[in-house]
Amino acid sequence: MAFAVEVIPDSDSLYRRIHRSHLTPEGKISSAAFKDEQMSVNWEKYCDAKSCANESSVAVAALIAAECRALSQTVLHAPVEPDQPSGPNQAHAEVRGRKTGAISTKLRDKANTAWQRQ
Amino acid sequence: MMAEVSTKVCTVDLSPSLRQRINELSDLKPNWDGEKAKVVKTHVLADVIELLMRFRRRTESFQEPFLAPTFDGFVQMEWHNEKRSLEIEAVDKGWSLVGTITDERGSRDYFTAECERSDFQKLEIFYDWYMDIERLWPLQ
Numbered sequence: 001m002a003f004a005v006e007v008i009p010d011s012d013s014l015y016r017r018i019h020r021s022h023l024t025p026e027g028k029i030s031s032a033a034f035k036d037e038q039m040s041v042n043w044e045k046y047c048d049a050k051s052c053a054n055e056s057s058v059a060v061a062a063l064i065a066a067e068c069r070a071l072s073q074t075v076l077h078a079p080v081e082p083d084q085p086s087g088p089n090q091a092h093a094e095v096r097g098r099k100t101g102a103i104s105t106k107l108r109d110k111a112n113t114a115w116q117r118q
Numbered sequence: 119m120m121a122e123v124s125t126k127v128c129t130v131d132l133s134p135s136l137r138q139r140i141n142e143l144s145d146l147k148p149n150w151d152g153e154k155a156k157v158v159k160t161h162v163l164a165d166v167i168e169l170l171m172r173f174r175r176r177t178e179s180f181q182e183p184f185l186a187p188t189f190d191g192f193v194q195m196e197w198h199n200e201k202r203s204l205e206i207e208a209v210d211k212g213w214s215l216v217g218t219i220t221d222e223r224g225s226r227d228y229f230t231a232e233c234e235r236s237d238f239q240k241l242e243i244f245y246d247w248y249m250d251i252e253r254l255w256p257l258q
Contacts, residue, residue, distance in 0.1 A: 019151045021142070024184045024196070031205060031216070032186035032194045040153055054152055102228040105205060105216045109226065 003079035003090050006045075010066035014041035014075065014093060015052040015114060018059040029061060034107040039095040043077060046091035049114035061111035063095070071106055073097040131171055136182045140167065143187050156191035162208045165235060166193050169206075172238050173245055181249075197248050204248035206241065213237075215244055217255055229255040 008014070022033040041063065042052045049060040065075045074096045080087040099107070132140075143158045150157070166185065174180045183195040183206075194207040205216045217229040233240050246252045 021146070021150070021187055024198075026198075028198060030184065030186040030194065030196060032188050032207075036153070036189045056150075056152065100214065101230045102216045105218065105228060109218075 002081055003088075005079065006077045008043055008045075008065050008075050008077050008093060010064075010069065012065050013044040013062045013114070014065060014068070014095065015044065015047065015049050015091075016041050016061045016063060016111065017052050017054060017057040018061055019056050020058045023058045029059065029108055029111065029113070031104040031108040033061070034104040034111070035099050037096065037098060039099075041093050041095055042089070042091040043093045044091075052091075053115060053117070058117050059113055060115040061108075062114040063107065063111050067110045068095050068107065071097075071103050073099075073103075073107075131174060132167070133182055136170070136185075139185050143185060143193060146187055150187070151189065153189070155187070155189040158187050158193055159191045162192050165208060166195060169238065169241060170195070173242070176242060179249075197245075199248075202248050202250065204244060206244070208235075211235075213241065217244070217247060231256070 016033065016039065018029055018033050022030040024030065044062075049062065052060045068075050076094050076096060078092050078094045080089040080092045082088040097103075140163065144160070144163055146155075146157055148157055149155060170182070181197060183197050186194045186196060188194055188207065192208040194205055197204045201220055203218045207214045207216075211232075212235040213233040215231040215233065217231075218226050219229075220226045231244065240256070243252060243256045247255060
């Protein structure tokens with residue numbers, strides 16, 4: 001049975017894994033981590049921050065859905081089914097939209113570090 | 119192979135840490151982020167090196183940036199200090215720039231601009247803005 005696609009409330013957190021190449025030596029996350037037009041995130045309803053990390057992640061950043069929407073982004077629940085690549089992942093969601101100009105910088109500035117590799 | 123050699127030879131005036139970073143970016147494999155990211159384009163990396171070499175030749179106090187790969191095979195240069203930040207991203211048609219100023223209360227203003235790939239003079243003015251030599255964000 002397929003996962004139900006739900007509406008993500010404005011107040012919910014979305015976890016974005018941060019690749020090691022996007023963390024400065026001073027520990028600041030680069031806005032380059034937030035440029036993908038179909039940016040994959042995981043919805044807090046079905047996961048915690050630490051579980052979103054993979055072997056190349058150095059951190060997981062949390063974004064609030066409403067703050068993404070305020071930057072002209074669309075936040076959509078996009079669960080990955082068991083028979084799809086990287087599936088199953090009921091938490092998967094996407095922050096969709098062009099991230100030109102200052103959008104990715106503002107997303108970076110809105111993000112909080114929810115988990116960091118020790 | 120020839121393009122790879124040319125980028126490595128051209129970096130001799132840059133610091134060992136920046137040269138290492140450039141090599142790390144050029145060594146990224148397809149899908150380096152696990153989400154279908156592309157490898158860094160060699161010609162983009164060469165343009166970044168050319169720009170940094172110009173900046174370095176221009177001033178003794180040149181600050182080397184953090185270099186970040188983007189998912190579509192381009193590179194972003196970043197400078198950050200307590201008050202200002204400057205991001206210069208290589209894009210298809212040239213460079214896309216974002217600057218920020220943070221005031222004493224933590225409020226942040228954002229500025230944007232675009233430059234053609236070979237417009238080094240304009241890019242130098244934006245770098246001067248980051249260094250607080252230019253007080254106002256340069257108008258297009």
